[in-house]
Amino acid sequence: MLGKIMYADWIKLKKTPVMMAHILVPLIVSGLFLAYYAVSGWSETSRIMAFFQTLGVGYPILIGIFAASTAEQEQNAGECQNLLTLRSKRMALISKVLIFLMLGVLAVMLTVILFGGGFKWMTDSKVNMNVYVTAGLILWCSAVPFYIWQMFLALRFGKAAAIGAGIICGLISALMLTDMGMLIWEYVPAAWTARISDTFLRIVFGETAAVCEMQRVLPVYGLFTAFSMLYYVIWASRWEGYRILE
Numbered sequence: 001m002l003g004k005i006m007y008a009d010w011i012k013l014k015k016t017p018v019m020m021a022h023i024l025v026p027l028i029v030s031g032l033f034l035a036y037y038a039v040s041g042w043s044e045t046s047r048i049m050a051f052f053q054t055l056g057v058g059y060p061i062l063i064g065i066f067a068a069s070t071a072e073q074e075q076n077a078g079e080c081q082n083l084l085t086l087r088s089k090r091m092a093l094i095s096k097v098l099i100f101l102m103l104g105v106l107a108v109m110l111t112v113i114l115f116g117g118g119f120k121w122m123t124d125s126k127v128n129m130n131v132y133v134t135a136g137l138i139l140w141c142s143a144v145p146f147y148i149w150q151m152f153l154a155l156r157f158g159k160a161a162a163i164g165a166g167i168i169c170g171l172i173s174a175l176m177l178t179d180m181g182m183l184i185w186e187y188v189p190a191a192w193t194a195r196i197s198d199t200f201l202r203i204v205f206g207e208t209a210a211v212c213e214m215q216r217v218l219p220v221y222g223l224f225t226a227f228s229m230l231y232y233v234i235w236a237s238r239w240e241g242y243r244i245l246e
Contacts, residue, residue, distance in 0.1 A: 005095040013099065018069050022103045025062065026111035029055070034118040044125055045205050049198060051115060052135055055108075056194030057174045059139065060146050063100070064166020067150040068159030070096055093236035097151050104147065105140045112136035131204055135197045142192040142221065148228045152235065186217040189224055196221070 013019050033054075037047050116132030119125055146169065154162035169190040175181060176191030177198070185191040196217060202210035 002091050002095060002098075005091050006099055009095050009099045012073070013070075013103075016069070016073070018066050019103070021062075021066070022107040023110070026107050026114060029058075030111050030114035030118065033115055034122060037119065038122060044123060044127070045201075048119070048127060048132075049201050049205075052139060052197045052201060053177055053194050055111065056139060056142075056197055057170050057177075059143050059193045060150075060169035060173060060190065061163075061166040063104075063143065063146045063150045064154075064162045064164070064169075066100060066103075067147075067154040067166075068162040070100075070151070071154035071162065072159050090233060090236040093151070093155065094233065096155075097147050097232070100147055100151070101144065104143065105137070108136045108140045109133065112139075131201070135200055135204075138200050139193060139197040142196040145189055145225050145228045146193065148232045152232055156235075186213065186220055189221075192217070192221060 033051050040047065042050070112132045112135065113129070116127075116129050120127070120129070146166075150162045150166060153165050172188065172190035173192075173194040176185040176188055177194055181188070181191055181195070185195045196214075199210045199213050199217070203214065
């Protein structure tokens with residue numbers, strides 16, 4: 001059943017701006033960074049780390065926009081009747097998250113591969129493409145709780161809540177990249193999209209202190225993500241569709 005519902009969601013998204021955005025955003029972002037780095041005087045490691053930090057800050061905002069778009073689409077289709085009339089509302093709402101997780105990993109991989117390949121060609125960088133791919137996967141994994149909670153907010157409280165939460169999380173993520181976040185970022189989920197991939201890159205580039213940070217954040221991330229998944233599944237089983245409000 002889940003496979004059929006996901007296929008139906010895929011068909012519904014095919015002709016929407018959301019699908020096109022998952023192609024255009026990677027092209028635009030990687031192109032802008034490569035154009036800027038062609039004339040900047042930053043070191044190689046600083047440019048790579050700044051690229052992933054910026055992706056991490058912007059990621060929650062984009063997730064909020066995409067979740068809001070999906071909620072609005074369902075609301076416009078007869079006040080969510082397409083979801084409410086299915087045999088399993090739980091599967092329908094889980095499908096929403098899974099579809100966006102699939103689109104998200106493809107978009108992130110496209111972004112980092114375009115940037116990594118272009119940067120390597122432009123600067124003759126010695127950084128292996130595996131580093132970009134691994135950092136991209138870590139970035140995507142760190143965003144999994146955002147997909148869950150943003151979809152929950154969009155379907156329960158409306159698109160404004162999802163977009164607002166995305167913007168707030170993006171701002172917190174940027175703040176946690178400063179010295180203010182040095183001691184607490186591991187326990188602030190909003191910081192993870194920017195900081196976890198950044199910590200991985202610091203380890204790759206030889207900063208041994210970053211290993212301890214990674215060891216501290218992984219258990220917290222695992223527990224929070226597991227709790228988020230469990231809560232979403234329980235909530236999805238009881239969802240009645242009348243909470244989508246502006």
